[in-house]
Amino acid sequence: MKIATTLFMKIAVILIGIPVLALCIFLVPELADAAADYLGIHSIKYIIFILLYGGAFPFYFALYQTFKLLSYIDKNIAFSELSVRALMKIKFCAISICSLHVLGLPLYYLVAEKDDAPGLIFVGMIIPFASLVLAVFAAVLQRLLQEAINIKSENDLTV
């Protein structure tokens, strides 16, 4: 049962990674070109590249850490410093993705201003918001795990 669920989660992690890779390869260059054309500023292309590809790195690192966490659960060493550290890395990844995309918000504002579509800003806020929620969630999990480890070590001492 446990092996099955963790295996399923591992497959899901890989499945999440593939579309993001496809987005990075196919969509981001086109998006950058389109935005540069639309705004008429050529250098905006590179800013978009830096922000989006820069956001992809922590994303993949977080996926890798999730994968590692799942294998810890497989090996029954979920309650260890290792998984606390993995959760901490996931938290920092989420925070860095959030801040990178917050830096990208002015671009959304520029396009929204030209397009007269105020709703676009909210679309731009989805990714930072989601990663912020994930960061807080990872922080809470990390805290709980730390407590669980403390309980466990106390138990071990009493036994």
Added chain:
Amino acid sequence: MDFKQSSTTFLKVIIFLIGIAVLAVCIYLLPEAARRDAIERPGDYSLYPLLVCAYGICITFSAALYQIFKLLTYIEKNNVFSELSLQSLNVIKKCAFTVIFFILAAIVYLRVHAQFTGDDAAGPISLGLMGVLATSVIIAFVAVLQKPIKNILDSQPKNN
């Protein structure tokens, strides 16, 4: 402790906001869609089963949200590792299964409907399949979370 309080409060606010969004979908978006459909195609009731599915998903989703809220309260009160949180994780799992059931029912209905009318609804069906995948990932995640809690619960009474 202070950090924990603020983070759970933040998550609670997020849950609340998601709940408001679901409520808005229920009382504004879906009736509006139904109204427009009724004006466009009078005497055509083919949208109603889909509406039933949508409301079912919304209701089970809000039930799951409530359970997550309860879980956050347990975290605040420092009794996450208890039977109570296992129970609410179970309820969340059941809610996810119910959502999958509703999505599958909607997909089957769309397929059957396509047989009669001839228009193929590939877009909504693929969207529904993605929803099934996402929900099953949540089920697996909850199951993975349940395991360590159970382990801790099993190891505790021995010491008492």
